[in-house]
């Protein structure tokens with residue numbers, strides 16, 4: 028069954044935002060010579076919280092298109108992830124657990140993966156609406172590659188325009204569903220186990 032609480036226009040806009048960010052990522056990674064191929068790390072075990080209802084809805088749409096047995100398996104792994112991460116957090120540790128969607132190194136929802144999965148590796152900056160500029164150094168491998176290079180000489184992705192478009196989309200989605208939806212802080216495992224946002228089952 029295909030489920031979507033996003034309109035075709037919203038899906039199109041999100042896919043364009045993702046495509047633009049990925050083009051920029053590829054450009055910067057190409058200049059730096061950064062590739063995930065053969066990397067000793069795997070960022071899919073990083074503990075990230077996600078903040079976008081629109082992304083959650085799109086991610087859930089991808090999940091609904093997987094064969095049912097695979098969805099079941101993913102939900103089972105997500106349940107394990109949640110229990111183990113809760114245990115680690117209670118013990119004062121930051122979880123470092125493999126994402127329930129990573130199957131022997133391959134993302135099972137690659138085309139619907141979240142923004143951080145698409146942007147983490149390379150240096151980036153973002154100008155917030157209040158004018159403050161945030162800088163992101165890139166992943167550990169990237170930082171090793173650029174060590175000793177002056178920050179001014181480094182290529183970077185400017186995320187600003189993409190994130191502003193995503194923020195606009197997010198406002199529209201909230202207005203359309205529930206303006207009072209709380210600020211989102213969910214792991215991928217939680218997104219997998221809850222229904223799509225904006226529906227009764229997710230709140």
Ligand code: SF4
Pocket residue numbers: 061062063064066067068069070147148166167168169
């Ligand atoms: S983003 Fe960086 S640290 Fe993560 S797998 Fe790719 S090269 Fe390795």
Ligand code: SF4
Pocket residue numbers: 070071072126127128129130133134135136137140141144215
């Ligand atoms: S959604 Fe895919 S790319 Fe993102 S952390 Fe999970 S397995 Fe990795």
